[in-house]
Amino acid sequence: MKYKIIGGIIAAVFLLGVIGSVVVMTAQPKNTVQILSDGEVLYTIDLGTAEDTTLTVESGGHYNIVEIKDRQIRVKDADCPDKTCVGMGWLSSSSMPIVCLPHKLVIQFTDDTGDVDALTR
Amino acid sequence: MKAKKLSELALLTAAALIIFVIELQIPYPFPIPGIKPGFANIITVYAVYHYRAHEVAAIAAVRILLGAVFTGNFMALIYSASGTLLCLLAMLPLKKLIDENHIWMTSVIGAVLHNTGQMAAALILMQTPQLLLYYPFLIVSGCFAGAFTGLCAQFITKRLSKYRKVIR
Numbered sequence: 001m002k003y004k005i006i007g008g009i010i011a012a013v014f015l016l017g018v019i020g021s022v023v024v025m026t027a028q029p030k031n032t033v034q035i036l037s038d039g040e041v042l043y044t045i046d047l048g049t050a051e052d053t054t055l056t057v058e059s060g061g062h063y064n065i066v067e068i069k070d071r072q073i074r075v076k077d078a079d080c081p082d083k084t085c086v087g088m089g090w091l092s093s094s095s096m097p098i099v100c101l102p103h104k105l106v107i108q109f110t111d112d113t114g115d116v117d118a119l120t121r
Numbered sequence: 122m123k124a125k126k127l128s129e130l131a132l133l134t135a136a137a138l139i140i141f142v143i144e145l146q147i148p149y150p151f152p153i154p155g156i157k158p159g160f161a162n163i164i165t166v167y168a169v170y171h172y173r174a175h176e177v178a179a180i181a182a183v184r185i186l187l188g189a190v191f192t193g194n195f196m197a198l199i200y201s202a203s204g205t206l207l208c209l210l211a212m213l214p215l216k217k218l219i220d221e222n223h224i225w226m227t228s229v230i231g232a233v234l235h236n237t238g239q240m241a242a243a244l245i246l247m248q249t250p251q252l253l254l255y256y257p258f259l260i261v262s263g264c265f266a267g268a269f270t271g272l273c274a275q276f277i278t279k280r281l282s283k284y285r286k287v288i289r
Contacts, residue, residue, distance in 0.1 A: 006219065006226050013233060014264045020257025039248040081194045084153070096153075097251045101243060102196045108251050 024096055030109040033073050033091065035066060038104045047071045062103050073107060075100065130172070130180055137164035137184045142191055153255055156262040159232070159270060161188075165205070166228045166274035169212045170221060177213065181205050199246065200239045207238030221278055228271025232263040 035043040037059045048071060055066045064085065067076040075085040075098055085100035097108035141161040149157055161184065168177045185205060189198035212231040219227045236259035243252050 002218070003223055003226065006223075006230075010226060010229050010264070013260060017257045017260030017264065021261055024254050024257055036249065081192065082197075087149075088153070096254050097249075099247075099249075099252060099255075101200070101247070102194070104247050106247070106249050106251060 029091075030111065032110050034106075034108055034110045036106040036108070044110070045073070047073060057103075057105060059103050059105065064100055064103055064105050066107065074098070075105075075107070078103065126176070130176055133164050133168055134180050134183050134187075137161045137180065138187055138191070140164065141184065141188045145192060153258050153262075156258060158266050159235070160273075162208075162228075162232070162235075162266075163270045163273040163277070165209075166212070166224060166231065166271055167277050169209070169227070169231075170216055170224060170274070170278060174209075174213050178209060181209060200242050203242035204235040204238035207241075208232070208235035210234075221275070224275040224278065225268050225271030228274065229264055229267035232267025232270070233260055235267075236260065236263040 031046055031048045033045045033047055034041050035045070035055070035057060037057055042057060043055065045068065047068070050068050050071070052069045054068070054076060057064045057066055062079050064078040064080075065076045067074055072090040074090045075088070078085055078100060080100055080102040082102070085098055085103075085105065088098045091098050091107055091109070097106050099106050138161070140163065144158065144160050147158075164184075165177070165181055168180050172180075185198060185201050188201070189195050208231040211234045212227050215227045215230060236256075240252065240256055240259060244250070
């Protein structure tokens with residue numbers, strides 16, 4: 001009996017996780033993108049008007065090379081040990097941020113304000 | 122600590138480290154930080170059911186520390202340490218509630234809490250609430266990874282039960 005209860009709790013947690021994942025995955029991408037390092041906003045970029053470019057974000061002697069191309073943004077290269085941020089690919093189809101944990105770098109969609117420059121620092 | 126017990130714990134730690142290093146060579150299909158199978162935790166789960174709390178803690182601590190030395194990734198050390206801490210805090214009391222035939226349940230709960238601990242550490246370190254958007258994925262992956270490692274530990278327990286009686 002107790003195993004049914006425990007199993008039920010596990011199933012409920014699993015279902016919540018699946019539902020949450022679906023909600024996050026299906027969230028619509030926005031136009032405005034923020035690049036944060038260590039919690040501070042370094043760049044705010046409007047992908048709708050941004051030109052193709054690459055940015056190098058440095059922090060604590062390490063770097064992430066961020067590429068903007070065809071109105072999409074990704075981490076092209078980094079010198080972190082796991083390169084998870086590179087593997088995450090383009091920030092496009094979901095509202096999941098790109099995160100580089102070792103370098104405390106976050107690339108995320110933010111609310112469109114409409115008056116952001118193409119590239120502001 | 123008796124020499125026999127010490128060598129048993131050392132053997133388990135070595136096995137966990139080997140699994141940990143081999144696992145690093147497997148490319149992950151899900152490029153989200155914190156999502157990985159965690160096969161080395163087969164040993165942790167097994168140890169929870171056959172050793173005392175401080176012995177399990179010793180195995181886990183040495184494995185995490187040496188794992189960070191082998192990989193050179195000391196940021197990962199903070200995440201795995203906080204995850205393992207929360208995981209062990211739940212699994213050690215749970216073994217009294219859940220018997221050896223349902224180890225996978227303990228393991229799933231432990232894995233989800235492990236990922237919760239990692240998430241908490243990342244939130245505190247990064248100060249980025251957006252990280253929470255990863256949490257659902259971590260829960261789902263924790264359920265799968267925990268069930269798998271738990272089943273492995275369950276099978277090991279069955280296979281070793283005869284042998285353990287002989288050496289006792």
